[in-house]
Amino acid sequence: MDEVIKNESITKQSEDFAQWYTDVCKKAELMDYAPVKGFIIYRPYGYAIWENIKEYLDKRFKETGHSNVYMPLVIPESLFNKEKEHVEGFAPETLVATTGGNNKIDDPLIIRPTSEVLFSEHYSRIISSYRDLPKLYNQWCSVVRWEKTTRPFLRGSEFLWQEGHTVHETEIEARNEALSILDIYDQLGKDLLAIPFVKGIKSDKEKFAGALETYSIESLNPDGKALQCGTSHYFGTGFSEAFNISYQGRDGKLYHPYQTSWGTSTRLLGAVIMMHGDDNGLVLPPYLAPIQVIIIPIAQQKEGVLNEAKKVYQELKEAGLKVELDDSDKTAGWKFSEYEMKGVPIRLEIGPRDIEKGNVTLVKRNDGTKISASRSGLVDTINTTLKQIHEEMYNKALKYVNDHTTTIQTYEQLKEAINANSGYVKCMWCGDQACEDKIKEETSATIRCLPFNQIKVGDKCACCGKSATKVVLVAKAY
Amino acid sequence: MDEVIKNESITKQSEDFAQWYTDVCKKAELMDYAPVKGFIIYRPYGYAIWENIKEYLDKRFKETGHSNVYMPLVIPESLFNKEKEHVEGFAPETLVATTGGNNKIDDPLIIRPTSEVLFSEHYSRIISSYRDLPKLYNQWCSVVRWEKTTRPFLRGSEFLWQEGHTVHETEIEARNEALSILDIYDQLGKDLLAIPFVKGIKSDKEKFAGALETYSIESLNPDGKALQCGTSHYFGTGFSEAFNISYQGRDGKLYHPYQTSWGTSTRLLGAVIMMHGDDNGLVLPPYLAPIQVIIIPIAQQKEGVLNEAKKVYQELKEAGLKVELDDSDKTAGWKFSEYEMKGVPIRLEIGPRDIEKGNVTLVKRNDGTKISASRSGLVDTINTTLKQIHEEMYNKALKYVNDHTTTIQTYEQLKEAINANSGYVKCMWCGDQACEDKIKEETSATIRCLPFNQIKVGDKCACCGKSATKVVLVAKAY
DSSP, X not given: OOOSOGGGGOOOTTTOHHHHHHHHHHHTTSEEEOSSTTOEEEOHHHHHHHHHHHHHHHHHHHHTTOEEOBOOSEEEHHHHTTSHHHHHHHGGGOEEEEEETTXXXXXXXXXXXXXXXXXXXXXXXXXXXXXXXOEEEEEEEEEEOOOSSOBTTTBOSEEEEEEEEEEESSHHHHHXXXXXXXXHHHHHIIIIIOOOOEEEEOOGGGSOTTOXXXXXXXXXXXXXXXXXXXXXXXXXXXXXXXXXXXXXXXTSOEEOXXXXXXXXXXXXXXXXXXXXXXXXXXXXXTTTXXXXXXXXXXXXXXXXXXXXXXXXXXXXXXXXXXXXXXXXXXXXXXXXXXXXXXXXXXEEEEOHHHHHHTEEEEEETTTOOEEEEESTXXXXXXXXXXXXXXXHHHXXXXXXXXXXXXXXXXXXXXXXXXXXXXXXXXXXXXXXXHHHHHHHHHHSOEEEEEESSOOOSOSBOTTTOSBOOEEEEEEOBO | OOOOOGGXXXXXXXXXXXXXXXXXXXXXXXXXXXXXXXXXXXXXXXXHHHHHHHHHHHHHHHHTTOEEOBOXXXXXXXXXXXXXXXXXXXXXXXXXXXXXXTEEEEEEEEEOSOOHHHHHHHHHHHOOBGGGOOEEEEEEEEEEOOOSSOBTTTBOSEEEEEEEEEEESSHHHXXXXXXXXXXXXXXXXXXXXXXXXXXXXXXXXXXXXXXXXXXXXXXXXXXXXXEEEEEEEEEETHHHHHTXXXXXXXXXXXXXXXXXXXXXXXXXXXHHHHHHOBTTBOOOOTTTOSOSEEEEESSTTSTTHHHHHHHHHHHHHHTTOOEEEOOSSSOHHHHHHHHHHTTOSEEEEEOHHHHHHTEEEEEETTTOOEEEEESTTHHHHHHHHHHHHHHHHHHHHHHHHHHTEEEOOSHHHHHHHHHTTOSEEEEEEOSOHHHHHHHHHHHSOEEEEEESSOOOSOXXXXXXXXXXXXXXXXXXXX
């Protein structure tokens, strides 16, 4: 009963992109729904992708002097209420525990939606001198935000993430921290996810509750919608004042230090699925993939085939490649579909004819190209091909973003482009929130960010026509 | 104001072991108390130790075919109630969320105290054939158990752990899984923690809620109390029946599969602190320590000293050692105390006289021995010394356990030994729970386990005097 061509039942992207997405999440066995609405189970294949992201980021964080810590899961309501803007931003979506060991809890416990207040409270107790700074902490955990509409990886009532929280002596140091973390996130896209992120700063309306500035990386999906993939916040002294964190400076006087926080989450899996996937399922970039090469023996009952396949497996394994061999009794056709659905970058076929010629056949998942490769020097060929696949995927994604960024001048053009779901609309903005509100109300699109290093594309606000100096990217978003 | 000899304020073990323990947890900066009673903050140094345990176990789990997954944080009360013994065991200590996004939740959500029911519910949906077995899953997460009396790492309302959950076609396979995981835990003690665990099986009274059999590893602390450091459970088909997990067997008929679960937690940090620590603070075994070698320059203002210290640092770093250099302007005396408190296995002193002679001075944290070591071949000397320290610590702990295991025959001897807090009491037991209850009631000690591979130490129950075939270890416990 396993002998079903699994991908027969997957919806086509062109028919229903949202349904295609859900199909891939389920059929590639990335996740399953949990017994509570909005919560999901991260299955082994999905979790392995997250582990690869985690490993990359954790290494970069540690190289740049950050330490991991673990803060409690719960925040007393009274503590949560200390920073006004912060609590207003999060209170409507909190999960609250009120009973512990069959007794009512007097100060109800909020299941952490984010941990600024816990870090700040701790910092207030361990920081007293400039010698104690900077503090560069990060934690890997799950957070809960009670969401009405949820979608696997993109928006969930619980998700996995990392949250960095740092404290600095000077404003400039804190601002640099927030920006240099954004660079690490951006580099993750370039090195691992094959996603060209746009880096920028959020408008005041869209920034994090309690932040003075929020920087973000944004990706653009094939349905024309943008996805915020990571944020980095500069807090100034807002939290350090609210939580009474102070240090004795080099001059002996007391000061409030400057803080940042920053995070990326399992939402990145959603970005990868949407950016690269196709009608046959997932397409994983090679340095993110839990399996880089799947070996499928052809006519494996014939003498010598399985033996040779195992030799190749051993050779690639020893070279450090993430390789698997499927020698189950399923048909080759079933296996092809299965690993296409799972997005494995290279399929390696080996059959009697290949063996005779001293060859193997490589099939690239990203474009279906077949390569006949010599058995000698196979590891090099595969490493080169993986690199090539990564570059092709990155460049294709970059081209997509460029092709789907429409520069406009007038409000009519803006509405037209947004209604066409054609991706980013690039235009000038006066900086007035009234214009931002109007765009959102009338088109449901938002200012995704004020991208860094932009050349002006006009001098009038696309909304109100007044003088404008800010370049913005507008799009519908998840 | 930093120039305080920190360890002056630590309580002596002989004065008050419990207070000494708490002092070390705080002063070695392993943890801090959180704003909610029973919850703690894992500070960078404490968390780094946990990360080393995690890395070791994760590698072993993966080598033996296990995959990581992530299950939701919450369990609906209705689902939790499905396995009767399980819910009775855990219900009294659950934290329950009743409000989400300002609305009452109809089916209240239990913050997971353990995840058997979530795994079982998922397994019921993904297992249908013998081809789907075994399932070998593990997850790293935190769990919440609402405890009245809490102590850092030893018993907390929230703790970090891993929980493995596996499903098997046959009983023998499941039993082997439970036992082979126990071996991995035991090996962790030998390789990393320098703790000789006792492996054994729990009495029916002490086993996990819902398990047919519970195996455990136990350590013995210098205060004579035992500590359960990890458990592995064989469930039979209890959960698979309650959650309706079934598979079509090789003969085409439907069967319920056999399950196990197993876990170790941050309690292991508590075991390490207590087993090895002394009146100067923490003593960390070398392969667990986040810092293996701390370099302290002597008279660092003198020309050439700091330069040479940096060279040594670079050399050790490149050899893969976990090394740090403290070139801060604190006094050497302050630094000595600080890194003793933190239990760093080797202190490396380098001063003008050492440089002149082409030497460095090594000081072993575990016994204070000073070694004058030649600069040439230093990496080898340090590696050998680390290995030696590990062995010395393990052997000392082993000797302690052996010296504090008293074999007794009569109930009077049992009470006497327990009251003397002299460690394990080894004796015969008839297997009757009445005897077990009596021992607990009258001495507050419990049967820690029926240790594996024991030679009988008599033939009568130490409690009731009736015929007995079971060898047990009895002790007070945390």
